[in-house]
Amino acid sequence: MPRQEPVSPGDIRLLQLFMSTAELLRRVGSRLGPVPTVRGPVLAKFDRLLSWMLRVAGGAAAPGRTPVSIPPERAGIAVRETGTGTCAGVPASARRVRLLSYNIQTGIATCGYHHYVTHSWKHVLPHPERVRNLNSIGRMIRDYDIVGLQEVDGGSLRSGFINQTEYLAEKAGFACWHGQTNRDFGAFAQHSIGLLSRMRPSEIVEHRLPGIIPGRGALGARFEHGDSSLVVLILHLSLGRRARLRQLGYVSELISGAPHVVLMGDLNCGSGSQEMHWLLRNTCLRDPLPDLCTFPSWRPLHNIDHILVSPSLKVNTVEALNYPFSDHLPVAMEIELPETLRFHPAPVQTGYALSPSMVPAGICATAALGHSGPAM
Numbered sequence: 001m002p003r004q005e006p007v008s009p010g011d012i013r014l015l016q017l018f019m020s021t022a023e024l025l026r027r028v029g030s031r032l033g034p035v036p037t038v039r040g041p042v043l044a045k046f047d048r049l050l051s052w053m054l055r056v057a058g059g060a061a062a063p064g065r066t067p068v069s070i071p072p073e074r075a076g077i078a079v080r081e082t083g084t085g086t087c088a089g090v091p092a093s094a095r096r097v098r099l100l101s102y103n104i105q106t107g108i109a110t111c112g113y114h115h116y117v118t119h120s121w122k123h124v125l126p127h128p129e130r131v132r133n134l135n136s137i138g139r140m141i142r143d144y145d146i147v148g149l150q151e152v153d154g155g156s157l158r159s160g161f162i163n164q165t166e167y168l169a170e171k172a173g174f175a176c177w178h179g180q181t182n183r184d185f186g187a188f189a190q191h192s193i194g195l196l197s198r199m200r201p202s203e204i205v206e207h208r209l210p211g212i213i214p215g216r217g218a219l220g221a222r223f224e225h226g227d228s229s230l231v232v233l234i235l236h237l238s239l240g241r242r243a244r245l246r247q248l249g250y251v252s253e254l255i256s257g258a259p260h261v262v263l264m265g266d267l268n269c270g271s272g273s274q275e276m277h278w279l280l281r282n283t284c285l286r287d288p289l290p291d292l293c294t295f296p297s298w299r300p301l302h303n304i305d306h307i308l309v310s311p312s313l314k315v316n317t318v319e320a321l322n323y324p325f326s327d328h329l330p331v332a333m334e335i336e337l338p339e340t341l342r343f344h345p346a347p348v349q350t351g352y353a354l355s356p357s358m359v360p361a362g363i364c365a366t367a368a369l370g371h372s373g374p375a376m
Contacts, residue, residue, distance in 0.1 A: 094342040094343050094344065095336050095337045095339075095341070095342065095343065096316070096334060096335070096336055096337075096343075097145045097146060097334070097335050097336075097337060097343050098143065098144040098145045098146075098332070098333075098334050099144065099145070099146050099147075099148075099262060099264065099307055099332065099333045099334070099335065100141055100144040100146070100147045100148070100330055100331070100332050100333075101147075101148045101150075101234075101264035101265055101266075101305055101306070101307050101330065101331045102137070102141070102147065102148070102149055102150070102305075102326070102328070102330035102331075103149075103150040103151045103236070103265075103266040103305060103326060103327075103328040104134075104137060104149060104150070104151055104152060104164070104325065104326045104328075105151050105326040105327050105328065106122075106123070106130070106151055106152065106153045106158065106159060106164065107130040107131070107133045107134045107137070107153075107159065107164060107325075107326075108122050108123070108130065108133070108326065108327075109129070109133050109324060109325055109326065110296070110297065110298070110324075110326065110327035111297075111298050111324055113296070115327075122158070123158060123189075124157075124158055124188065124189070125157070125158060126157060126158055126159065126160045130159065130160070131160065131162070133325055134162075134164060134167060134168060134171070135171060136323075136325055137168060137323075137325050138167075138168050138171025138172045139171070139172075140321070140323055140325070140330075141168065141172045141196070141330075142172045142173060144332065145197070145198045145199070145343065145345075146195070146196070146197050146198070146199075146232060146262075147168075147172075147174070147195070147196040147197075148193070148194075148195060148219075148232070148234035148264040148265055149164075149165060149168070149193060149194035149195070149196070149234070150193050150234070150235075150236040150265055150266045151191070151193075151236070151266070151326075152164040152165050152168075152179065152192045152193065152194045153189065153190055153191070153192065154179055154181040154184075154190030154191075154192040155190060156185070156186070156187055156188055156189050156190045157187050157188055157189075158188070158189060161187075163179060164192075164194070165177050165178070165179035165192065165194030165195075165196070166179065168194075168196060169196050172196065174196040174197060174198060175197070175198055175199070175200065175345065175346035176195075176196070176197045176198070176199070176200045176201065176346055177194065177195060177196050177197070178194065178195045178201075178204050178219065178221070179192050179193070179194045179195075180192055180193050180194070180206045180217050180219045182208070182215050182216060182217040182236075183214075183215035191215065193217060193219050193234050193235075193236050193265070194219075194234075195219055195221055195232070195234055197221065197223075197346075198343075198345040198346065199223055199343055199344055199345055199346055200346040201221040201222055201223050201232075202222050202223060202224060202225055202229070203220075203221065203222035204219075204220070204221055204222075205219075205220040205221075205222075206218075206219060206220075207219070207220060207250075207254065209235075209237070209238075209246075209247040209250060209251075210243075210246045210247060210250055211238050211240075211243040211246065211247065212243065213238070213243075216236060216237060216238050216243075216247060217235075217236070218233055218234065218235050218247075218250075218251060218254070219233070219234040220232070220233050220234075220254065221233075221234075223341075223343075224341060227259060228259075228260075228338075228340040228341055229258075229260065229341075230260045230261075230262070230337065230341055231255060231258045231260065231261045231262070232261075232262045232264070233251065233254065233255065233261070233262070233263045233264070233265075234264055234265050235247075235251065235263065235264070235265035235266070235267060236265050236266050236268075237265070237266070237267045237268045237269070238268065239268055241269070241273075241274065241275060244267070244268060244269055244275045245274070245275050245278065248275055248278065248279045251263070251279075252279065252282050252283050255283060255285075256283075258310075259310065259312055260310050260312050260313060260337070260338065260341065261283075261284070261285065261308075261309065261310045262307065262308070262309050262310075262313070262335070263285060263306075263307070263308040263309075264306065264307040264308070264331070265305070265306070266304060266305050266328065267304060267305070267306050268304050269304060270291070270302060270303045270304060271287055271290035271291050271303055271306075272290075272291070276306075279308075280308075284310050284311060285308040285309065285310060286308065286309060286310075286311060287306065287308055288307075288309065288315040288318050288333070289318040290303070291303050292318065292319075292320050292331065293320065294320050294328050294329040294330075294331060295327065295328050295329070296327050296328075297323075297324055297326060297327050297328055297329045298324065300320065300329060304328075305320075305328055305329070305330075305331050306331065307331050307333045309333075309335060312338055313335045313336070313337065313338075314335060314336040315333060315334070315335055316334040316335065316336060317332070317333065317334045318331070318332070318333045319331075319332050319333075320332075
């Protein structure tokens with residue numbers, strides 16, 4: 001019997017792109033009238049078909065439940081005690097930092113495979129439900145100190161010309177934010193990644209990642225200065241393995257020599273992949289809880305969203321949060337900084353945009369296959 005190739009998130013996204021184009025043509029042909037409804041049994045059959053495809057390709061559903069905490073027997077990793085909650089938007093301590101990485105799919109909630117067909121038009125056209133979903137995301141992320149966002153829109157037709165990074169910063173009360181647009185289709189779409197932070201970075205650097213198809217990026221932020229600084233890198237890697245290997249090779253050079261690093265994002269590859277093994281072998285990064293599945297959000301089978309950290313950063317908890325606001329689940333982590341580092345929140349005004357004119361003089365705010373100043 002021939003070997004069956006896995007059904008990857010990339011395959012689903014190609015189907016989604018095709019269906020969004022067809023849906024747009026259909027809606028234009030009907031003068032933007034209501035989308036014809038599909039009978040429930042048809043949707044159920046479609047859902048079962050894709051469920052069967054993923055079961056055959058990727059195995060059974062991931063064991064356990066979400067949120068998932070690190071077992072206490074894992075060496076060097078402590079589990080956070082419950083019942084010690086803090087006010088939203090206030091760090092638990094100067095050394096404890098709460099991280100979150102989330103692919104928000106431009107604010108589109110997806111709760112089944114059939115939504116890739118029936119909701120595909122939302123990738124090109126605006127809808128009021130998107131803003132309501134962003135409000136829900138904003139309430140959820142208020143409990144975190146540094147948030148890395150993927151698949152955000154920088155302000156185009158489909159988002160109602162809302163810069164989603166800025167919108168979430170204001171809704172969640174973050175003092176600082178920065179958005180990096182990697183694919184700019186003008187008024188039609190602005191594919192971006194974003195950073196939300198309660199502490200103002202001392203440096204922001206945008207990197208264009210290598211690849212045959214352009215449009216992938218890495219957003220770097222440095223907190224504090226010198227050897228005691230914390231470097232945070234937000235990524236959204238390509239769908240192809242060769243491209244991901246090239247991109248991770250570039251990233252490994254960026255973080256080389258940095259003592260305290262957090263790398264987060266949608267890497268489009270699992271903990272057991274060739275790319276991940278290469279990254280962990282060639283950098284000081286570690287994966288505190290491998291095989292934490294986050295995709296698809298309604299039945300996680302793939303662990304493609306990650307937060308990786310340096311050994312100098314003590315990890316208290318890692319969890320995949322069970323929030324159905326996207327087709328991915330968010331990954332949350334709490335870390336403790338070394339004695340030489342402290343987290344000092346910036347005062348919240350109306351949200352502080354970190355644009356190239358706001359980073360210190362002499363620091364490159366946009367880099368193409370390279371960077372100036374200290375490595376990041």
